[in-house]
Amino acid sequence: MEKMHEITPCEIEALLIDLRGQKVLLDRDVAYVYGVETRRVNEAVKNNTEKFPEKYCFRLQPSEKQHVVENFDHLGNLDKSPVVPRAFTERGLYMIATILKSKKATETTQ
Numbered sequence: 076m077e078k079m080h081e082i083t084p085c086e087i088e089a090l091l092i093d094l095r096g097q098k099v100l101l102d103r104d105v106a107y108v109y110g111v112e113t114r115r116v117n118e119a120v121k122n123n124t125e126k127f128p129e130k131y132c133f134r135l136q137p138s139e140k141q142h143v144v145e146n147f148d149h150l151g152n153l154d155k156s157p158v159v160p161r162a163f164t165e166r167g168l169y170m171i172a173t174i175l176k177s178k179k180a181t182e183t184t185q
Contacts, residue, residue: 082107082108082179087100087108090104090107090108090149092143092147092162094135094139094142094143094162095133097164097165098164098165099162099163099164099167100162100163100168101135101143101150101160101161101162101163102116102117102160102161102162102163103150103160104149105163105168105171108179109171109172109175109179110178110179111175115175116161116171116175117161119171119174119175120132120161120171123174126170126174127167127170127171130164130166131163131164131166131167131170132161132162132163132164132167132170132171133161133162134159134160134161134162135159135160135161135162137159139162140153140159140160141154143160
């Protein structure tokens with residue numbers, strides 16, 4: 076079995092984005108941090124909508140999506156994607172970690 080890459084606090088800090096007056100991680104970065112596919116993150120939100128009010132998780136507006144594409148190199152390929160990403164606040168990150176069953180997600184909630 077392949078050893079999982081340990082995510083450092085510096086790596087997480089580099090993924091954080093300021094949107095709507097708070098630091099957030101986009102769904103694809105949440106998936107990377109917790110060691111799952113992005114679709115699993117979004118399925119968890121879809122299947123548990125009552126646990127994700129806007130103060131936990133929100134969809135980016137077109138202008139916000141354009142902002143992250145232009146200002147964050149690792150998100151450049153979002154420009155070609157028709158999917159509107161979700162942003163997770165600190166509370167949302169904790170909530171999604173409690174729902175996902177990955178080893179990394181479980182470790183963050185202990």
